[in-house]
Amino acid sequence: MAEVTSHAAVTVGGHAHEHHDHEHHGNFWTNYVFSTDHKVIAKQFMITGIIMAIIGIGMSTLFRLQLAFPDTNFPVLEFFLGKWAPDGKLDPNFYLALVTMHGTFMVFFVLTAGLSGTFSNFLIPLQIGARDMASGFINMLSYWFFFASSVIMLISLFVETGPAAAGWTIYPPLSALPEAIPGSGVGMTLWLVAMVLFIASSLMGGINYIATVLNLRTEGMSFDRLPLTIWAFFVTAILGVLSFPVLLAAALLLLFDRSFGTSFYLSDIFIGGAAMHHQGGSPILFQHLFWFLGHPEVYIVLLPALGITSEIVSVHSRKPIFGYKAMIGSILGIAFLSFIVWAHHMFVTGMNPFLGTVFMLFTLVIAVPSAIKAFNYIATLWKGNIRFTTPMLFAIGLVSFFITGGITGIFLGNAALDIPLHDTYFVTAHFHLVMGSASAFGFFAGIYQWFPKMFGRQLNARLGYLHFWFTFVSLYLVFFPMHFMGMGGVARHYYSQTAFDFMNVFGDLQVFITIAAIIGFFGQFFFLWNFVTSIFWGKQSSLNPWESNTLEWTTPLHPGHGNWPGAIPAVHRWPYDYSRPGVKKDYLPQHIPDEEVEYEEGFKPELDPHHAPAPKRKQETGEKTETAE
Amino acid sequence: MDAQSLISLAQWLLVLILGMVCANLYLVFRLKDLDPFARWNANLINAWLLLLFMIGGFIAAAVSTGVWKEHFTLVFDSASEHGEWIDAMFWRTMAVSIFVTVITNVLLFYYAWRYRAREGQKALFYPHNNKLELIWTIIPAIVLTALILDGAFKWLKITGPAPDDALLVEVNGKQFAWTARYPGADLEFGETNVRLIDEGKGNTLGFNLEDKRGHDDLVTNEMVIPVNTDIEMKIRSRDVLHSATLAHFRVKMDAVPGMMTRFHFKPTKTTAEMREIKGNPDFEYEMSCQQICGGGHWNMRLVVKVVTMEEYKAWAAQQQTFIASYRQLNPEAGGAQADASEAEATAPQMAVSR
Numbered sequence: 001m002a003e004v005t006s007h008a009a010v011t012v013g014g015h016a017h018e019h020h021d022h023e024h025h026g027n028f029w030t031n032y033v034f035s036t037d038h039k040v041i042a043k044q045f046m047i048t049g050i051i052m053a054i055i056g057i058g059m060s061t062l063f064r065l066q067l068a069f070p071d072t073n074f075p076v077l078e079f080f081l082g083k084w085a086p087d088g089k090l091d092p093n094f095y096l097a098l099v100t101m102h103g104t105f106m107v108f109f110v111l112t113a114g115l116s117g118t119f120s121n122f123l124i125p126l127q128i129g130a131r132d133m134a135s136g137f138i139n140m141l142s143y144w145f146f147f148a149s150s151v152i153m154l155i156s157l158f159v160e161t162g163p164a165a166a167g168w169t170i171y172p173p174l175s176a177l178p179e180a181i182p183g184s185g186v187g188m189t190l191w192l193v194a195m196v197l198f199i200a201s202s203l204m205g206g207i208n209y210i211a212t213v214l215n216l217r218t219e220g221m222s223f224d225r226l227p228l229t230i231w232a233f234f235v236t237a238i239l240g241v242l243s244f245p246v247l248l249a250a251a252l253l254l255l256f257d258r259s260f261g262t263s264f265y266l267s268d269i270f271i272g273g274a275a276m277h278h279q280g281g282s283p284i285l286f287q288h289l290f291w292f293l294g295h296p297e298v299y300i301v302l303l304p305a306l307g308i309t310s311e312i313v314s315v316h317s318r319k320p321i322f323g324y325k326a327m328i329g330s331i332l333g334i335a336f337l338s339f340i341v342w343a344h345h346m347f348v349t350g351m352n353p354f355l356g357t358v359f360m361l362f363t364l365v366i367a368v369p370s371a372i373k374a375f376n377y378i379a380t381l382w383k384g385n386i387r388f389t390t391p392m393l394f395a396i397g398l399v400s401f402f403i404t405g406g407i408t409g410i411f412l413g414n415a416a417l418d419i420p421l422h423d424t425y426f427v428t429a430h431f432h433l434v435m436g437s438a439s440a441f442g443f444f445a446g447i448y449q450w451f452p453k454m455f456g457r458q459l460n461a462r463l464g465y466l467h468f469w470f471t472f473v474s475l476y477l478v479f480f481p482m483h484f485m486g487m488g489g490v491a492r493h494y495y496s497q498t499a500f501d502f503m504n505v506f507g508d509l510q511v512f513i514t515i516a517a518i519i520g521f522f523g524q525f526f527f528l529w530n531f532v533t534s535i536f537w538g539k540q541s542s543l544n545p546w547e548s549n550t551l552e553w554t555t556p557l558h559p560g561h562g563n564w565p566g567a568i569p570a571v572h573r574w575p576y577d578y579s580r581p582g583v584k585k586d587y588l589p590q591h592i593p594d595e596e597v598e599y600e601e602g603f604k605p606e607l608d609p610h611h612a613p614a615p616k617r618k619q620e621t622g623e624k625t626e627t628a629e
Numbered sequence: 630m631d632a633q634s635l636i637s638l639a640q641w642l643l644v645l646i647l648g649m650v651c652a653n654l655y656l657v658f659r660l661k662d663l664d665p666f667a668r669w670n671a672n673l674i675n676a677w678l679l680l681l682f683m684i685g686g687f688i689a690a691a692v693s694t695g696v697w698k699e700h701f702t703l704v705f706d707s708a709s710e711h712g713e714w715i716d717a718m719f720w721r722t723m724a725v726s727i728f729v730t731v732i733t734n735v736l737l738f739y740y741a742w743r744y745r746a747r748e749g750q751k752a753l754f755y756p757h758n759n760k761l762e763l764i765w766t767i768i769p770a771i772v773l774t775a776l777i778l779d780g781a782f783k784w785l786k787i788t789g790p791a792p793d794d795a796l797l798v799e800v801n802g803k804q805f806a807w808t809a810r811y812p813g814a815d816l817e818f819g820e821t822n823v824r825l826i827d828e829g830k831g832n833t834l835g836f837n838l839e840d841k842r843g844h845d846d847l848v849t850n851e852m853v854i855p856v857n858t859d860i861e862m863k864i865r866s867r868d869v870l871h872s873a874t875l876a877h878f879r880v881k882m883d884a885v886p887g888m889m890t891r892f893h894f895k896p897t898k899t900t901a902e903m904r905e906i907k908g909n910p911d912f913e914y915e916m917s918c919q920q921i922c923g924g925g926h927w928n929m930r931l932v933v934k935v936v937t938m939e940e941y942k943a944w945a946a947q948q949q950t951f952i953a954s955y956r957q958l959n960p961e962a963g964g965a966q967a968d969a970s971e972a973e974a975t976a977p978q979m980a981v982s983r
Contacts, residue, residue, distance in 0.1 A: 092924040167921045173886055174869040174922060180804065181923045267887025270823040270835070271804075271868045283870055283885055317744070319752040326762045348872070349883040349920075350890040353788035357781045364773045364780075371769040372762065374733055379761065381740040383753035388675035388745065396679065396741055403733045407726045410773070414780035416787060417719055420703045420712075420879045423872060423919040465675065466649070476686065481693065487701040489876035491919045494927040500915050502702045502876060509697070518639055522646050529650055579752035586751060 034144075036136030037561040041143050042122035043454060046447070048150055049114020050531075053440075054524075055154075056105030061514075061521050063098045066090045068507075068514035070496035084162065092495040096165040097183045099493060101157065103168030104191070108198060109153070111301040111439045113146050113205075116240075119304055119446050120209045120233040122454065126552035127227050129218025129569060131562045134211035138204045145201035149194045156190035164191035167493065169294065172265040172286050176257050179272035189258070192251050199244045199251075206244075209237035218551070220571035225590070227550050227575045228321060231328050232307020235335045236300050242339070243296040250289035257281070287349055291342035298435050299338045303331060305442020306373060306402070309395045311575075312445050313377055315548045316392035317384030318586045320576035323376045330369035330376075337366040347415045348422050356415040363413035367406070374403050385579065385586070389546070390464030394445035397472045398438050404476075405433025408483065423493075426486025429479050437475045444471070444527070451531075452545045456557045457538030463530040470523025477516035481509050549575045549589045676745035683738035687731070702876050706906055708914065708935070710895040711787045712879035718779055725772060791893035795859035798852065800916065801834055802864070802871030802884035805925030807916055810834065811847040813950060819843015823867050823886075831958040835867070836951060844952035847945065852916065852933045855941035856899045864890045872920035875933060877903070883920055896935045903935075 032040060065074065066089075073088035084094035121139065125132055133139045156163040165183025166175035170191065178185040213234045217226075226234075256262040257278075265286045266278035314321040321327060343351060343359040377399045386392065408430040411417045421427065444467075451459050490503045497503035497510070544553040551571070555563050569591035577588035582603035698705075704720070707713045744752075799810040799818060812818045819840045826835035836843045854860050864873045866884035873892070874881045882892040904912045918929035936944065949957075 092927070096921065096924065096926070171870055171921070177869070180869050268823045269868055269886050270826045273828070275824040275826060280887075282887060284888075317752060318746075320754065320756040322755065323757045323762050325757070348881045349870075350885045350888060353784065356784060356788070360781060360784065361777055364777045367773055368766060368769050372766055375765040376762075378733060378736045378740060379755075379758075381737065381744060383755065384740075384744045385746045385750050385752040386672075386676075386741060386744050388672045388679075388741075393675060393679075396737065399737055400734060403737070404730055407730050410726060410776065411719070411722055414718070414722065414776060415784040416715055416780045417722065419787070419881050420715060420876065422881055423874075424703070461671065463650070465671065469678065473682070480690065484693065484697045484701070487704050488697070489702040491874070491917055491927075493921040495924075496927050499928045499930055500917055501911075501913070502700075502915065503917075505700045506697075515638070519642060522639075522642060525646060526650065576756065579754050581754050 034140060036132070036140045038121045038125050038133050038136070038139060039454070039559065041139050042118050044143050045113060045117030045121060045146065048147060049110050049118060049443075052105050052109040052114065052150060054528075056102050056110060057521055057524070059098045059102040059105070061518055063090070063095055063102070064514040064517045066095055066495065067497075068511040070498055090495075093165055093182050094162055095495045096167070096181065096493065097162045097187070100165050100167055100170075100183070101153075101163050104153065104164070106436065107168060107297065107301065108195070109150060111436070111443070112202065112297065113198070115301065115304050115439060115443050115446075116233065116236055117143070117146065117205060118443075119229070119308060119450075120205065120237065122450060123229055123552065124209055124212050124233055125216070126453070126555065126563060127230050127550050128213060128216060128221055129551050129571065130212060130216035131564075131568070133208045134215060135208055139208050142201045142204035142208065145197050145204065149197035149201060152190055152194040152197065156187045156194070159186045159190065161185035161187055163187040169290055170254070171290075172254060172257065172283050173269055176254060176266060177269070177271055189255075192255050195251055196248060199248045202240050202244050206237040206241040209233055210241065218568045218571055224325075225571055225574045228310035228324070228327055229307040231331055232303045232310070235331050236303045239296045239300050239303070239335055239338065243293040243300075246289055247293035250286055250293075253289075254286065284346070284350060287346050288343065291345045294345065295342040296338045298431075299334055301435055301439045303334070305398060305439040306331075308442045308446045308449070309377065309398050311550070312391045312395040312449050313380050313399075314576050314578060315546050316387045316389055316395070317380055318387070318578045319380055319384040320578055321376070322379035323372070324574065324576060326372055327376055330372045333369035334366060337362055337369070341366060344413050344415075344418070347418045360413060360415045364410065367410060367413075370402075370406055374399065374406070389448070390459065390461055390468060391445045391449035393465070393468045393472075394441045394448060397468065398441035398445060401433050401438040401441060401475070404480075405430055405435075405438065409434065420489070421486060423491060424486040425482040425490045425492060428492050429482035429486055432479045432482070433475075437479065447531070449546065450552070451534070452541035453552050453555075455535050455538070456541055457534055458541045458545065459534045459538060460530050463526045467523060467526035467530065470526065471520060474516045474520025474523060478513050478520060481513055485509060547585070547587045549577060549587050551590055554589065554591055672746055676742045679738050680742040683734060703879070706903075707877070707879055708896055708898045708903060709878035709880065710897055711783075712877075712894075713897075714783050714787075715879045718783060721779070722776060725776070787893075789893075791861040792859050795861040795893060796855065797861050797863065798854060799863040799865065800852065800873050800884070800931070802866040802873065802918065802922075802929070804868050804923050805918070805929045807873070807918075807929065807931035808833065809849045809852040809931070811849070811945065811948075813845030813847055815842055815845055817842045818863075819846050819951070826867065831955055836955075838955075844950060846951045847948045848951050848954075849948060850931075852931055853941060853944050854896055854933065854935055855938040856896050856935050858938065859893065859895050862892045862894070864892065869922050870920045871918045871922050871929070874917045874919040875914065876917065877914050881919060899935045899937060
């Protein structure tokens with residue numbers, strides 16, 4: 001609190017102009033590198049996340065090439081990959097390494113740190129009306145731990161034995177034994193070290209987000225007036241703080257097994273021509289620990305995207321989000337249930353089958369709050385006045401992915417149906433649509449929506465449309481046919497499906513998917529080009545380009561450290577008063593006091609309109625932040 | 630399409646994209662007055678594109694399902710008894726899924742198109758409706774309850790104990806091959822331990838030679854099982870995780886080093902019958918590995934033959950017992966083996982895992 005106040009006091013000083021020589025008059029290093037300003041940290045997370053995404057998606061095009069043309073040599077691959085692609089054909093071990101690193105990069109570095117790191121950091125203080133995070137310093141550390149983790153993970157791509165190759169779930173014994181696969185040598189050690197740093201980063205971020213939302217809301221910003229973005233980020237942070245430590249424990253035990261000869265996960269192993277001394281451990285224990293994080297992780301990835309969508313769908317439909325309280329309830333319901341469904345990843349791993357029924361029950365129950373969210377998005381569109389801006393297109397695309405990908409969860413969550421479908425392309429299709437594509441669209445939607453606030457400039461809309469259509473169509477073309485291959489029994493993680501007759505019939509489909517993937521990959525250049533050029537040369541944005549209600553649009557075009565040059569605005573209503581009857585404009589920002597609302601001529605406002613969802617409580621002062629003035 | 634034409638396609642695509650980007654940038658930043666797209670209504674175009682995308686998407690999904698469905702091994706023509714229950718449940722679930730996916734996607738894209746922004750139109754202020762919320766909470770809950778009960782009972786039945794007279798077969802996974810083992814005439818497996826594995830001597834499973842129950846075990850590189858017989862499949866691994874997958878029988882269970890897993894099923898169609906159904910004289914049932922296990926993961930194949938009981942018995946009778954093949958490989962071990970057998974009564978039991 002004290003720190004925030006001091007920022008505020010400094011900020012009040014000279015801020016008629018909006019430019020980069022901020023209050024601190026710090027140098028380049030303190031302003032842009034080791035900054036404690038949440039907005040700068042958010043951009044750091046965003047740019048690191050985008051770089052990791054390019055690498056992660058690039059890897060997928062490499063292994064897609066192998067899957068489509070298992071018998072073809074591409075000399076260019078040997079030029080770039082050397083011994084990993086002898087004669088221009090991927091090495092099977094390196095294929096698995098690519099799959100592993102693709103999963104690791106996309107799940108952790110892009111969709112966890114990239115998505116939450118960018119938008120939780122950027123939006124929490126701006127939308128709740130705070131000068132900065134509860135601890136700017138820890139926030140800065142959070143980014144730099146993430147950065148170190150990314151660097152170590154990237155270094156692991158260049159070690160002699162290759163990067164980790166045991167799948168992103170790094171199941172032991174494969175991940176524990178360098179004799180089993182080369183990637184389990186130094187590459188795996190680096191993976192574990194990088195993940196330890198990543199978890200530390202994630203925890204520092206999460207604690208900060210929770211503390212900020214709990215303590216630094218502006219006057220009038222009660223929990224039932226929080227934008228749904230903030231609700232999603234808040235609950236996501238709680239999920240991360242409760243589940244990531246378990247992954248840390250799992251990773252440390254694995255490190256012990258690898259380096260110090262313990263037997264937490266290993267037992268009765270004969271490999272490399274000799275029996276090992278390990279006795280009494282269980283690989284299943286690792287799976288329990290991993291998925292105790294791994295399943296909440298799915299929602300850590302998805303919930304921020306859904307929160308962003310709630311906000312965007314409402315703003316661009318010019319209509320309140322339908323069922324605000326049901327949306328909050330379903331976020332909480334999904335979050336709670338996500339902790340007691342982890343073993344649905346383990347129905348056929350040798351776990352006691354009775355446990356399977358319990359986990360199956362909770363897994364299918366989670367479909368109910370998910371369905372509520374989907375229906376509420378659709379009801380929000382109904383009788384709206386929809387502006388198809390780029391963020392809105394991505395938000396609609398997200399809802400479509402969420403439905404189409406989510407529905408197959410009903411198959412996979414059913415233990416009996418999971419027997420044949422487990423570890424086939426059906427699973428790949430399911431989670432790439434509902435978790436991968438949907439969350440990536442949340443990331444894109446968020447960038448298109450808040451780019452004007454981040455850089456004071458607008459992204460080019462036409463390039464945005466092209467980017468959307470390329471991405472939307474190609475993602476469906478890539479992942480929808482994978483359901484067919486799943487129903488054909490094609491296994492995941494296969495270097496080539498030519499060994500099995502019943503899988504080998506899908507060769508043409510693999511080629512089709514690869515072409516769609518490459519087109520989609522090139523489609524991302526629309527975005528990259530647009531993003532980079534618009535930062536410097538984009539059209540100057542107006543203060544509230546989307547005519548949105550939330551507080552971030554009340555800041556100056558280039559907000560300094562401390563966000564508002566003057567007092568932090570107080571909040572008088574919920575954030576979704578769009579197209580309110582009688583009000584002149586079709587939006588009514590949160591910070592406008594009731595007395596100052598402009599009504600249509602002849603309209604007599606009721607003091608307590610029937611529909612008003614936000615309670616009329618004036619304010620609970622006390623812990624709020626009327627600091628600056 | 631071969632790789633070469635893909636590459637040339639990709640090159641053309643790249644050129645096309647770069648060209649479009651350049652053209653667009655030029656128009657946007659330099660020649661606003663000459664912008665031919667300036668009068669296009671982006672809102673209208675996107676609304677229509679979304680609607681067309683949905684219609685095209687449904688047509689494409691339906692047509693491509695028709696094209697590929699003959700290859701849906703996992704959901705048609707199950708070769709086992711429980712597989713038929715699973716297939717039926719799959720299609721019940723699929724019916725619900727298609728219904729829900731179509732309804733929701735149609736509403737999503739139709740509403741998006743129907744309520745696109747227009748001049749002078751104002752959205753309806755409609756923040757909530759508890760009755761609607763209740764409806765779309767309760768209906769999914771009821772449907773899911775039905776699916777849960779359906780699935781849970783089938784799951785417990787499938788994973789329940791096999792009948793006592795079930796035929797025992799053991800599959801052993803290693804990098805990167807499967808080996809089958811049969812208990813032989815005594816219907817009991819001999820003890821094995823990874824510490825006794827001696828590949829040079831042909832003891833690849835680590836038989837404890839002192840355990841005579843193992844002497845008549847059969848170790849084979851193909852799996853032959855009789856039709857219409859309960860099979861209790863024991864699954865083990867000696868190195869990393871594998872997953873014993875019999876796609877045609879809807880069987881899948883991980884092989885876990887340090888513990889034994891199991892799966893019980895009853896094949897209903899012989900290989901010969903399946904060849905007729907598929908119209909493919911070369912058809913074979915195959916066991917694959919579906920838990921990532923290393924560089925040869927994709928190639929870990931075991932041929933499974935389902936035959937009549939008579940054929941099975943004839944086949945089993947032809948197989949060499951473990952101890953016979955062991956002695957053949959290690960002629961010098963004969964004497965030592967006899968000593969070991971004599972010492973068996975007093976020898977301290979080795980730590981073994983079954």
